[in-house]
Amino acid sequence: MAERKPTEFEPWEFDDEVIIHSFEPKVQLHKDLPILQLDIHSESSFSNQLEDQERRFIPEIPMPINDRSRRGTYSNLLLTRAVDQRPNMALWPPEIIPAKHRIRNASQGNFRDPGHEPKKRSDISDQTFRIRRWVQMVGGQQAPGVRLAEEVTTYSTLDPALYTPTADKPYRGIWIGDYAGHGCEFLLIHQPDDEVPFDESSVVQREDETEEEFLARKREERIYRGRLEAIKLTGDPNIPRGEYTFIADDIGKDGFVRVASEAKFKGARIVKSKGHVAERLYKNGKLQLL
DSSP: OEEOOOOOEEEETTEEEEEEEOOOOEEOOOOSSOSOOOOOSSGGGGSOHHHHHHHHTOSEEEEOOOOGGGTTEEEEEEOOBOOOOOTTOOEESOTTSOOSOOEEOOOTTTTOSGGGSOSSGGGBOSSEEEEEEEEEEOOOSSSOOEEEEEEEEEEEOOOHHHHOOOSSOTTOEEEEEEOGGGOEEEEEEEOOOOSSOOOGGGOOOOTTSOHHHHHHHHHHHHHSOSOEEEEESSOOSSSOTTSEEEEESOSSGGGEEEEOOSGGGTTOEEEOOEEEEEETTTEEEEEEEO
């Protein structure tokens, strides 16, 4: 989780009609309310080995999350299986995030149809899962409790290569964005691999530059090339998770604007980019030049 510290505001030297506000989030693990909890080491799980093996493959597994802050709230873990993709199918992860396989992310029956479940162990996805949550209202002696506010959330792992920076792709990673009233949101900064490998022989030393300057320029041309995509991992009512929040089509020569000289961003490379804007419930979304 990320927590925003007190914000300071100041005008931007380059354009005094723009206000800059500071952003130094405090990042920590959120341990107060567990999302996933499996009781795999309790004595009951070893009482009957054969029965336990059968139980472990139940496609929907109750989880023992029932602390004081969640009394009356229940959670089940749903095992998942990969699907054959078809046009207009709601999938997770979305297609803009590279993944080895994907699963359905929408269901009219709230994923109660057996077609969503793995039938054997080899069907089980090791990269995705779902969690079903609901509130159980206590009934009378003869009446069963009423289940309310049921929701199913789909989760997926990310390939570490997507968020591990390299010498040539230094911006890859999981970043935190400040979305004002919506708070802090986590973003995947994705730098796709280059379709055409960098050709070092294409950079020739100029007569007026030193060897050190030449090597620095060649390094810059190797790093500042290609596309950069910011994809929301947590979203808000306007731009949900799994959608672009901004894109720089080319951080190289074609997208270059200038190198910042103002004190606040001195030395920063400024490139053309597009920000995603949408009305609530992700309506009329479009990318606009920033």
